[in-house]
Amino acid sequence: MTMSPVLTLALRYGAIFAGAVAIVAGTIGFLVAGMPGLVGGLLGAALAAVLLGITAVSFLVAARVARGDSTHPAFFGIVIGVWLLKLIVFIVVEVLLRSQHWFDPLVFFWSILAVVIGSLVLDGVAMYRARVPYVDVALPGDTPQNRAS
Numbered sequence: 001m002t003m004s005p006v007l008t009l010a011l012r013y014g015a016i017f018a019g020a021v022a023i024v025a026g027t028i029g030f031l032v033a034g035m036p037g038l039v040g041g042l043l044g045a046a047l048a049a050v051l052l053g054i055t056a057v058s059f060l061v062a063a064r065v066a067r068g069d070s071t072h073p074a075f076f077g078i079v080i081g082v083w084l085l086k087l088i089v090f091i092v093v094e095v096l097l098r099s100q101h102w103f104d105p106l107v108f109f110w111s112i113l114a115v116v117i118g119s120l121v122l123d124g125v126a127m128y129r130a131r132v133p134y135v136d137v138a139l140p141g142d143t144p145q146n147r148a149s
Contacts, residue, residue, distance in 0.1 A: 010126040018049030025111035040104035044111030058082035
């Protein structure tokens with residue numbers, strides 16, 4: 001089974017959703033907290049979108065390196081390594097932004113939360129709609145040349 005159709009669909013849905021959240025969070029943030037709220041909403045949506053996109057890309061790269069074998073150690077190494085890198089980047093960004101006066105941390109938090117929850121829902125929708133076969137069955141009349149594998 002290939003993960004490519006599911007992950008590309010999830011990336012597409014996630015990018016569209018993150019853009020929508022950036023617009024809504026930026027607008028609400030501006031109305032609630034002025035310019036710092038706008039910056040907090042836009043930064044939160046952008047950071048969440050980048051980190052979630054990196055996850056899907058790491059799965060695509062890991063699947064290619066492991067030649068489609070999701071039980072290969074290289075697959076797990078790439079995915080876990082990227083996850084640790086994302087965790088470090090997130091912590092560094094949080095520490096750097098912690099004491100900044102030019103953005104609202106509450107709007108930042110809510111926009112990140114909205115993108116993460118929405119992305120989880122859209123990942124499920126992408127998995128449901130991708131229609132990836134998980135069984136490779138030889139049908140009558142199939143020849144080795146016209147089989148999917």
